[in-house]
Amino acid sequence: MLKHRRENKVVHVLHCWRCNSYSTPNRYQLKDGGAVCGLCGDKNPLGSLVRLPLILVTEPHIIYVAFTRSGKHAHGLHTDLKTALGPWVVFASGDVLERALVYLGMTPEQLEHHRDGMRRWGQGTSKLTIQPHRKNLLRIDYTKL
Ligand SMILES: [Zn+2]
Numbered sequence: 001m002l003k004h005r006r007e008n009k010v011v012h013v014l015h016c017w018r019c020n021s022y023s024t025p026n027r028y029q030l031k032d033g034g035a036v037c038g039l040c041g042d043k044n045p046l047g048s049l050v051r052l053p054l055i056l057v058t059e060p061h062i063i064y065v066a067f068t069r070s071g072k073h074a075h076g077l078h079t080d081l082k083t084a085l086g087p088w089v090v091f092a093s094g095d096v097l098e099r100a101l102v103y104l105g106m107t108p109e110q111l112e113h114h115r116d117g118m119r120r121w122g123q124g125t126s127k128l129t130i131q132p133h134r135k136n137l138l139r140i141d142y143t144k145l
Pocket residue numbers: 016017018019020021037038039040041042
């Protein structure tokens with residue numbers, strides 16, 4: 001019960017204007033009238049602080065990643081496979097996208113499926129379990145999760 005209450009708690013999360021990541025209060029620093037991102041080190045205005053349920057930024061999320069052009073263009077999709085969670089993001093190559101997906105938390109099973117789609121068609125939709133406290137490489141809007 002106590003845990004349940006804690007997870008529903010709404011806190012000030014830093015939505016970094018440079019790296020787009022979401023940081024919990026223990027991962028950013030209030031300094032000189034701004035908030036310093038723990039992931040990229042950039043100082044944000046206090047307007048980058050947004051009130052979000054703590055659980056939203058501390059738990060893994062399953063999303064889908066649609067990709068085209070041999071993995072050079074990708075964007076996040078809700079599990080409903082319709083709602084775009086972020087813009088199309090351009091990657092230097094399919095390998096760079098793959099490294100990004102692994103960094104974000106792609107499991108070995110999900111990676112195997114992703115590589116299969118890349119090899120066969122160079123486009124597709126791959127499942128991804130995003131782990132918390134990562135740079136927001138797909139520029140996901142967490143309020144749409
Ligand atoms: Zn940042």
